[in-house]
Amino acid sequence: MSKQADYVLRTVQERGIRFIRLWFTDVQGFLKSVSISPQELETAFEEGMTFDGSSIDGYARVQEADMLAVPDPSTFQVLPWHDDEVVARMFCDIVRPDGSAFEGDPRTVLKRNLERASDLGYTFYVAPELEYFYFADSGPDPQALDHGGYFDLTPLDVAQEYRRKTINALEMMGIPVEHSHHEVAPSQHEIIVRYTDALTMADNIMSFRLTVKEVALEHGIYATFMPKPLERHDGSGLHLHLSLFRGEENVFHTPDDPTGLSPTGQQFVAGLLRHAREITAITNQWVNSYKRLVAGFEAPIYVTWAHNNQSALVRVPTAKRGKPASVRVEYRSPDSACNPYLALSLLIAAGLEGIEKGYELPEEVTGNVFAMSASERAEAGIERLPETLSEALDLMEGSALVRQALGGHVHDWFLRNKRKEWDRYQQHVSRFELETYLPVL
Amino acid sequence: MNAGLFPDECSEALATALALAGVVPKGISDLAALTPEMAADLDLLIVELGEEPMRRIRHISHTAETLGIPILAVIDAAQFPLVEGAAGVTDVIVSPPDAPEIGFRLRRMVNAGSGEGTISYEDLALNTLTYQALLSGVPLDLTFMEYELLRFFIDNQRRVWTREQLLSKVWGYDYFGGARTVDVHVRRLRSKLGEERAAWIHTVRSVGYRFG
Numbered sequence: 313m314s315k316q317a318d319y320v321l322r323t324v325q326e327r328g329i330r331f332i333r334l335w336f337t338d339v340q341g342f343l344k345s346v347s348i349s350p351q352e353l354e355t356a357f358e359e360g361m362t363f364d365g366s367s368i369d370g371y372a373r374v375q376e377a378d379m380l381a382v383p384d385p386s387t388f389q390v391l392p393w394h395d396d397e398v399v400a401r402m403f404c405d406i407v408r409p410d411g412s413a414f415e416g417d418p419r420t421v422l423k424r425n426l427e428r429a430s431d432l433g434y435t436f437y438v439a440p441e442l443e444y445f446y447f448a449d450s451g452p453d454p455q456a457l458d459h460g461g462y463f464d465l466t467p468l469d470v471a472q473e474y475r476r477k478t479i480n481a482l483e484m485m486g487i488p489v490e491h492s493h494h495e496v497a498p499s500q501h502e503i504i505v506r507y508t509d510a511l512t513m514a515d516n517i518m519s520f521r522l523t524v525k526e527v528a529l530e531h532g533i534y535a536t537f538m539p540k541p542l543e544r545h546d547g548s549g550l551h552l553h554l555s556l557f558r559g560e561e562n563v564f565h566t567p568d569d570p571t572g573l574s575p576t577g578q579q580f581v582a583g584l585l586r587h588a589r590e591i592t593a594i595t596n597q598w599v600n601s602y603k604r605l606v607a608g609f610e611a612p613i614y615v616t617w618a619h620n621n622q623s624a625l626v627r628v629p630t631a632k633r634g635k636p637a638s639v640r641v642e643y644r645s646p647d648s649a650c651n652p653y654l655a656l657s658l659l660i661a662a663g664l665e666g667i668e669k670g671y672e673l674p675e676e677v678t679g680n681v682f683a684m685s686a687s688e689r690a691e692a693g694i695e696r697l698p699e700t701l702s703e704a705l706d707l708m709e710g711s712a713l714v715r716q717a718l719g720g721h722v723h724d725w726f727l728r729n730k731r732k733e734w735d736r737y738q739q740h741v742s743r744f745e746l747e748t749y750l751p752v753l
Numbered sequence: 754m755n756a757g758l759f760p761d762e763c764s765e766a767l768a769t770a771l772a773l774a775g776v777v778p779k780g781i782s783d784l785a786a787l788t789p790e791m792a793a794d795l796d797l798l799i800v801e802l803g804e805e806p807m808r809r810i811r812h813i814s815h816t817a818e819t820l821g822i823p824i825l826a827v828i829d830a831a832q833f834p835l836v837e838g839a840a841g842v843t844d845v846i847v848s849p850p851d852a853p854e855i856g857f858r859l860r861r862m863v864n865a866g867s868g869e870g871t872i873s874y875e876d877l878a879l880n881t882l883t884y885q886a887l888l889s890g891v892p893l894d895l896t897f898m899e900y901e902l903l904r905f906f907i908d909n910q911r912r913v914w915t916r917e918q919l920l921s922k923v924w925g926y927d928y929f930g931g932a933r934t935v936d937v938h939v940r941r942l943r944s945k946l947g948e949e950r951a952a953w954i955h956t957v958r959s960v961g962y963r964f965g
Binding site for chain 2: 315316319320322326327359385386387388389390392435437479483484486487488489506507508510512558559560637
């Protein structure tokens, strides 16, 4: 038994923990949990806990249903929102009964992609900006907390209190918060989490989403990461700040290049840009995601990079002088409802492809891309991100890079599942159509 | 004092010193086979390295880890390099041992053990046997590496440590991921310690960290 596992067993005993939740994630990024008792914990470490994989979206078919969840003791954490009893969680890796890694497990997919980075000597660090909304409930008519009818019942700063409690809970779980604020849209909030390695960050994003929802639930409201819940307001993005380290050295850093990036950093960004359209189905996986990627709001829609252009897909923030470690690039299209394991897998794969193939960074786009005509954009070689889930799926299906990074199992299942989602949406007659066409046609 | 002695047929010099110090040890015939049940009534162990020092040092580290019991190694002066930094060795005495000295050392080890292996800093207490941390008496939930880092800091206060030193001493040399790992864990510790106590861990610009 490893020292880490031993530490967990002792802590469970000393703290009188009665339930341990084993967490894992399905292909669409929903958190799954199996509760076990302390008596089962030692077996779980040694052999894993058996569960029916066919009941998890994107996992096994019925005939090969048996799966094992093997807890990762380094992720052991007591959950801060249970007052009456002590409950802890661990993230799991999913393996087959013969002990081989299960390729349908998103955490396993990310680990495989990070191994490729580590084989090249790189550690991949990520810091996210997470946006979400508070609503009165989860009904189909979202009521913001800080305007309209609901306002009367609620003091102005009540959402700040929820946010503060959320941040406290996150910090107690070892997820340090840099900064938080009320966002542009009514009832929208943003919390910026401090960087850590990509695997821990994907775990942290899962914990984050649950924490936000749990705290909201405790207060009788609803928190959502739906990409675009309010038609006339900004959607909820998940801006990802990425950096690549070789030991202590930030390989994106350069003292003097006008791009602010080393040649390796430039190639990494070139890789992100070249493959951006193919990976969008994963970074923006819902029909609704594409309602956020439209003109007139803060979300990017063109495949460009810039230092200080909020409409760029990739932003290279100007690093503070004398702080080479802070050099990073910000990838701005993902939304808060993506699967973080798969999204980070594709970002690292695209960036590394750029480095390995020596892609050249295109010109920075500083002007207003929205004001350009279609032909001007074509001339400048500026492409648009896919406009619908359907278009994104077509691009993903043809991408060797995405198939390689996700593995055939996840690639196939995702396309099949999302085509069905798109077909269902296509059959839907929307309020827009009824309001626009019915009176005049 | 209930002391265990390995090997049960020890050197005459050691047997004499123990007898003069009034210690009547229980002989252990096989250190590797010692179970927690068998060791339940023992306060400490005396292990004479003798003719097979490496093998016994290995057994000491294993025994200390599984039983959590203090161990006094009886060594030759030439064996100091072997026990330097060896895990599980609580204290050493050079052979042939002096009776008052071995008595003193054994009593001190038992008394230290009755402090229940607690190390503390201000209102923070770490129990090194159970791995539990209490902050003003309230359990503090740490991950294993957070615990180990905090323990290292408390054991080594008021000294500046570079990130590389911390990596090698707390994580071990084979850890892949680099010095930023240290920054990440320090930040996590600070957030768990809370605003008022976060400053216990000082960042020493362009060098590393200092605790206390």
